[in-house]
Amino acid sequence: xxxxxxxxxxxxxxxxxxxxxxxxxxxxxxxxxxxxxxxxxxxxxxxxxxxxxxxxxxxxxxxxxxxxxxxxxxxxxxxxxxxxxxxxxxxxxxxxxxxxxxxxxxxxxxxxxxxxxxxxxxxxxxxx
Numbered sequence: 001x002x003x004x005x006x007x008x009x010x011x012x013x014x015x016x017x018x019x020x021x022x023x024x025x026x027x028x029x030x031x032x033x034x035x036x037x038x039x040x041x042x043x044x045x046x047x048x049x050x051x052x053x054x055x056x057x058x059x060x061x062x063x064x065x066x067x068x069x070x071x072x073x074x075x076x077x078x079x080x081x082x083x084x085x086x087x088x089x090x091x092x093x094x095x096x097x098x099x100x101x102x103x104x105x106x107x108x109x110x111x112x113x114x115x116x117x118x119x120x121x122x123x124x125x126x127x128x
Contacts, residue, residue: 058097
């Protein structure tokens with residue numbers, strides 16, 4: 001499994017997107033905890049795109065992996081072990097994309113909810 005991670009460019013793309021997304025989420029969460037909600041939200045749309053790219057990159061990795069498996073089958077040189085290893089590597093990218101994206105979606109939802117509550121509280125205090 002670990003060799004699949006290091007040898008696959010799509011896995012690196014997914015991990016880079018996840019690292020960037022989680023960094024932005026952590027930064028926003030820390031700003032909200034400190035009460036600096038005015039500085040939050042500027043990267044929210046970009047982070048949404050970044051999170052959505054993770055499962056799509058996983059799907060791309062699956063397609064690329066399956067194409068290489070089918071190319072190996074067409075040449076007639078692949079055995080059952082090679083085919084199953086290739087399919088496993090192809091499906092690993094989908095798993096990685098979803099495993100990175102789903103918690104990020106949940107965290108972004110939580111951060112967005114807290115930011116909206118802070119804005120509403122601020123507006124209520126201004127009107128009072």
